[in-house]
Amino acid sequence: MAQDLTRDLMDLIERGRDRQLRLAVTGLSRAGKTAFLTSLVDQLRHSGLEARLDLLSAAREARLLGAQRVAQQDLGVPRFPFDQARAALEETPPRWPEPTRGISELRLKIRYRPARQAWLRPETTELTLDLFDYPGEWLLDLPLLEHDYLSWSQAQFADAGPARRSMLASFYAEVEELTPDAEIDEARLAAISEHYAEGLRAAREAGFSDLQPGRFLLPGELQGAPVLQFFPLPGLAEQDAETLDKLPEASVYAQLAKRFAYYQSHIVRPFYREHFRRFDRQIVLVDVLGALNAGPERFEDLSRALTRLMQSFNYGQRSLFSRLFTPRIDRLAIAATKADHVTPEQHQHLVALLEALLAEPLKNLKYANIPVKALSLASIRATEAREVSHQGHSTPALKGTTLDGESLLTFPGEVPSRLPTADFWTRQGFDFIAFRPQQAAPGALPHIRMDAALEWLIGDKLT
Ligand SMILES: Nc1nc2c(ncn2[C@@H]2O[C@H](COP(=O)(O)OP(=O)(O)OP(=O)(O)O)[C@@H](O)[C@H]2O)c(=O)[nH]1
Ligand SMILES: [Mg+2]
Structure with missing residues (x-):
């Protein structure tokens, strides 16, 4: 001391x-x-x-x-x-x-x-x-502190585009059958949470970044703990807040909101406070x-x-x-x-x-x-940056070794200097290669x- x-x-x-x-x-x-x-x-x-x-x-x-x-x-x-x-x-x-x-x-x-x-x-x-x-996955829990369960749920559904939705398809199918006032069934909540976590993992693999809660992706010592068994509920509206808050303790909404609050106060806040x-x-x-x-x-x-x-x-x-x-x-x-x-x-x-x-x-x-x-x-x-001459023209190129050990001389493409237009995406003129360190x-x-x-x-x- x-x-x-x-x-x-x-x-x-x-x-x-x-x-x-x-x-x-x-x-x-x-x-x-x-x-x-x-x-x-x-x-x-x-x-x-x-x-x-x-x-x-x-x-x-x-x-x-x-x-x-x-x-x-x-x-x-x-x-x-x-x-x-x-x-x-x-x-x-x-x-x-x-x-x-x-x-x-x-x-x-x-x-x-x-x-x-x-x-x-x-x-x-x-x-x-x-x-x-720290693991980058955990960082996105910081903005989660700004929310309560209701606003968090709304945000999770509002922001998902078609590709992301398709990755969470099995979660959507399950959760849409759940009503906020239903009585809780522990095993079902655990199963739906697992679908949600699976969807988040698939989205991460596919290159998405805005994924919460971070510990679902990398639970560490929390693997299997009930604090990681929650998920957003669809169809919640701000004007229902009062009714939702009055739902009994044993309702799905009350239980999920409680776990969300626990996650905030016991996992995210200490992480934020300490680091x-x-x-x-x-x-x-x-x-x-x-x-x-x-x-x-x-x-x-x-x-x-x-x-x-x-x-x-x-x-x-x-x-x-x-x-x-x-x-x-x-x-x-x-x-x-x-x-x-x-x-x-x-x-x-x-x-x-x-x-x-x-x-x-x-x-x-x-x-x-x-x-x-x-x-x-x-x-x-x-x-290494190189210049390659071709028919009297000199063009820039990169020399590196791929992760598989193949030696490569390449021009990966032009980087747009503004947010890319639809045209850029259709042409997809960028070829990203992961290189091995020298x-x-x-x-x-x-x-x-x-x-x-x-x-x-x-x-x-x-x-
Ligand atoms: N070519 C190149 N690749 C890099 C460089 N820095 C990182 N990378 C690549 O990006 C990968 C991720 O880098 P990390 O430093 O592990 O990323 P991180 O932010 O610590 O990721 P997490 O620990 O998962 O949160 C590496 O394994 C490399 O493949 C760099 O300067 N040059
Ligand atoms: Mg790292």
């Missing part, structure tokens, strides 16, 4: 001195969070020696001395599996890090020489960077290219999911008071990940498309006067613009 208190006090002092930063790496499932964190640690650990970080001013000015992982704050949370991720990348053939199944934390101490040496100023200083990783409240900076990672490859319904689904998600974070300018006691995100980056899937001259379009996808949240952030930088990056670059070489992992991201997110703290 006393130890906890001392630690919290030390943190508070460090925050006050601007020597500690908590960075939210936000991204839906498969967006590239784990790859980003792995690369971030790797680049900073190699900084000063073999990392290529020219766009990070502290590195360019040779003031960045390196970084070390240190004991994290919460000893009850596993450590971010950096070594496992790095080892997977070094195997022959190299492998991508595993999808994340639970929460992990990481604390980095970054050592640097301040830009201006002054009297009484130490020659070297440290910045503590706190990071954490998502205290951030100073944020990077939102988006697999724009993956969504582009998956078609219009998935693309819209991603845009909607991200817009809702970004409402769950605290943004605002900082005063000394807010920095100490109610930290807010005062600067963020949005990044289109896996930029090495397209040729370099497409990167600008990729950023424009990302901005179009996030138009709504960007408007709000601008209004709140929060600086945002949009960029495209590859945390771990798997391809064979490990000495030094830091190859990347695209990790240094630009770092400069924006922490550069000002390294001066």
Whole structure:
């Protein structure tokens, strides 16, 4: 207890001195969070020696001395599996890090020489960077906190397009026969919940993003628990709220609403409270290219999911008071990940498309006067950019190895710089290929613009 208190006090002092930063790496499932964190640690650990970080001013000015992982704050949370991720990348053939199944934390101490040496100023200083990783599936539970059972049910049915509906067909067939005032039948609720979970899993496999509740996709230790046995009911209307609320405890509606509330208060809220409240900076990672490859319904689904998600974070300018006691995100980056899937001259379009996808949240952030930088990056670059000449013309191409080990020289297609039109979708001019990471070489992992991201997110703290 006393130890906890001392630690919290030390943190508070460090925050006050601007020597500690908590960075939210936000991204839906498969967006590239784990790859980003792995690369971030790797680049900073190699900084000063073999990392290529020219766009990070502290590195360019040779003031960045390196970084070390240190004991994290919460000893009850596993450590971010950096070594496992790095080892997977070094195997022959190299492998991508595993999808994340639970929460992990990481604390980095970054050592640097301040830009201006002054009297009484130490020659070297440290910045503590706190990071954490989690399964993307769980992130979409944050917007679920905004709802009650009635409004949540309505939203789940309102947003589903034809492809998504077809994946949930067996759930729809069952649930449509259920009336809110029917008496509960435990076994039936469990069976319908399983249909719902199956439908969500199928939708995820098919590239959909806006899927709630997240623990249905990745239950962890909650597998089979009644708290995961609920689902939305169709045909509920706002004006029925009063009647619905009066239904007896043993009715289907009352039971489902109770489980939904339990899920919110016992699963989502603690997750949010413990991990998502205290951030100073944020990077939102988006697999724009993956969504582009998956078609219009998935693309819209991603845009909607991200817009809702970004409402769950605290943004605002900082005063000394807010920095100490109610930290807010005062600067963020949005990044289109896996930029090495397209040729370099497409990167600008990729950023424009990302901005179009996030138009709504960007408007709000601008209004709140929060600086945002949009960029495209590859945390771990798997391809090489090439020029191919054909009949006297030189065209850009990518060289990489597919996951099956086939060596490829390809032009994956043009990225539209605006939200794609119907015409784009019918032509479907984009061919997304999953590449294997490059064979490990000495030094830091190859990347695209990790240094630009770092400069924006922490550069000002390294001066
Ligand atoms: N080519 C390329 N592929 C990448 C890059 N980053 C991620 N990927 C691919 O995207 C997949 C998902 O990346 P992860 O970092 O595991 O994604 P995540 O956001 O941690 O996903 P969850 O843990 O499932 O939430 C990887 O297995 C790679 O196939 C990159 O920089 N370049
Ligand atoms: Mg992950």
